[in-house]
Amino acid sequence: MKNFGKRVYEHVQHLAGEIGCRMIAAPGYHTAGGYIREVLEKCGLDVEAQAIDFPYWFAEETRLELDGKPMDAIPNVFSPPCHAAAPLVPLGTLAELEAADLTCCIPVLYGYLTREPLTVKEAFYASENDHRVVQALEEKRPPAIIAVHPQLHKRWALIEDCQFTIPSVTVPAGEGLRLIRSAGQTVSVKICSQSKAGKAKNLIARRTSAAGKRIVLCAHYDTKIDTPGAWDNASGAGALLTLAESLAESPSVPVELVFFGGEEYSMSVDQAYINRFDRPAEDILAAINLDGIGHALKTTTVAFFEVPAAIEQAARAVIRQFPGAMQTEPWPASDHSWFYPHGIPTLAISQGGLLNLDFAHTPDDNLEWISPEKLEEAVDLTEKLIRLFV
Numbered sequence: 001m002k003n004f005g006k007r008v009y010e011h012v013q014h015l016a017g018e019i020g021c022r023m024i025a026a027p028g029y030h031t032a033g034g035y036i037r038e039v040l041e042k043c044g045l046d047v048e049a050q051a052i053d054f055p056y057w058f059a060e061e062t063r064l065e066l067d068g069k070p071m072d073a074i075p076n077v078f079s080p081p082c083h084a085a086a087p088l089v090p091l092g093t094l095a096e097l098e099a100a101d102l103t104c105c106i107p108v109l110y111g112y113l114t115r116e117p118l119t120v121k122e123a124f125y126a127s128e129n130d131h132r133v134v135q136a137l138e139e140k141r142p143p144a145i146i147a148v149h150p151q152l153h154k155r156w157a158l159i160e161d162c163q164f165t166i167p168s169v170t171v172p173a174g175e176g177l178r179l180i181r182s183a184g185q186t187v188s189v190k191i192c193s194q195s196k197a198g199k200a201k202n203l204i205a206r207r208t209s210a211a212g213k214r215i216v217l218c219a220h221y222d223t224k225i226d227t228p229g230a231w232d233n234a235s236g237a238g239a240l241l242t243l244a245e246s247l248a249e250s251p252s253v254p255v256e257l258v259f260f261g262g263e264e265y266s267m268s269v270d271q272a273y274i275n276r277f278d279r280p281a282e283d284i285l286a287a288i289n290l291d292g293i294g295h296a297l298k299t300t301t302v303a304f305f306e307v308p309a310a311i312e313q314a315a316r317a318v319i320r321q322f323p324g325a326m327q328t329e330p331w332p333a334s335d336h337s338w339f340y341p342h343g344i345p346t347l348a349i350s351q352g353g354l355l356n357l358d359f360a361h362t363p364d365d366n367l368e369w370i371s372p373e374k375l376e377e378a379v380d381l382t383e384k385l386i387r388l389f390v
């Protein structure tokens with residue numbers, strides 16, 4: 001089967017266009033999981049759901065008021081509910097935060113403290129300073145936190161850690177300016193949010209007959225809140241479904257397909273997959289992760305991790321057959337990070353160019369930008385790379 005582009009586009013259209021947001025444990029996420037399972041079963045694969053408890057969080061209403069006047073604010077993801085009013089204290093550095101008495105104050109975090117999203121507690125990439133910021137906030141336990149977004153005109157949540165239990169909101173830069181200039185005045189934060197018991201699921205598909213060493217092809221199917229996630233990562237999930245359909249015609253290729261369910265908000269959900277192996281490198285020949293492909297304004301990239309020299313050389317020759325694609329530096333993130341630290345040869349297929357922060361994780365990551373030709377290129381390339389490991 002060829003003409004991958006059209007087929008992948010149909011899957012992307014279904015996941016991002018018809019289903020839309022697939023935030024972990026939310027209804028759209030489970031609908032997407034059902035669709036993935038259905039396609040895989042049609043290919044004759046056995047599908048296993050590795051289910052992990054994870055809360056289904058949503059907010060119904062958020063109000064921020066400065067001296068009685070409403071301001072623009074969004075609740076941070078996983079924020080507990082609250083209704084608090086207290087004088088506001090602007091804080092721009094770790095030193096200011098560590099020195100502040102926040103028992104009866106609401107801190108407005110800006111500058112250095114919100115130059116990046118607050119790092120989740122379980123993150124392996126968190127720096128010492130990142131940990132100290134989280135620790136100081138938890139020790140001081142202010143009634144609520146206001147975070148000022150570091151980019152003009154952007155408004156995604158700056159705190160999104162289900163283990164961080166202080167209520168918080170994010171405000172756009174313009175509102176941050178008003179707040180900073182109103183230090184000491186009373187600000188009121190009301191968040192009506194709910195966190196219900198739910199499940200996250202990694203979906204794992206293989207042929208009944210497949211045993212022993214296999215090549216893992218993976219992509220995450222979850223999204224951030226408030227985005228259809230067409231590029232990130234309906235594209236990768238759609239590509240994997242198309243490869244499942246294509247490989248159904250090549251039963252001799254030993255593949256295991258993994259649709260990760262927690263990439264955006266939970267490392268532990270995705271890590272649960274690799275944790276099932278005693279010695280992952282003995283069972284997994286190679287891993288190929290697809291995260292973010294098919295954007296019309298981006299360039300298809302392949303990064304290598306722990307790939308033996310001979311295979312890397314052959315892979316480079318394959319990439320040369322696709323003049324629109326290129327090799328790129330290794331980038332330690334996403335779901336390929338579970339494999340190469342075990343010495344498993346790993347490839348990450350993605351795209352570079354247009355800055356991700358401009359559109360990924362926002363409502364702008366929609367179908368409009370997705371190009372069937374770019375999808376075709378990435379999937380055709382992936383299929384040829386898989387065969388190097390057989």
Ligand SMILES: [Zn+2]
Binds near residue numbers: 232292334
């Ligand atoms: Zn992604």
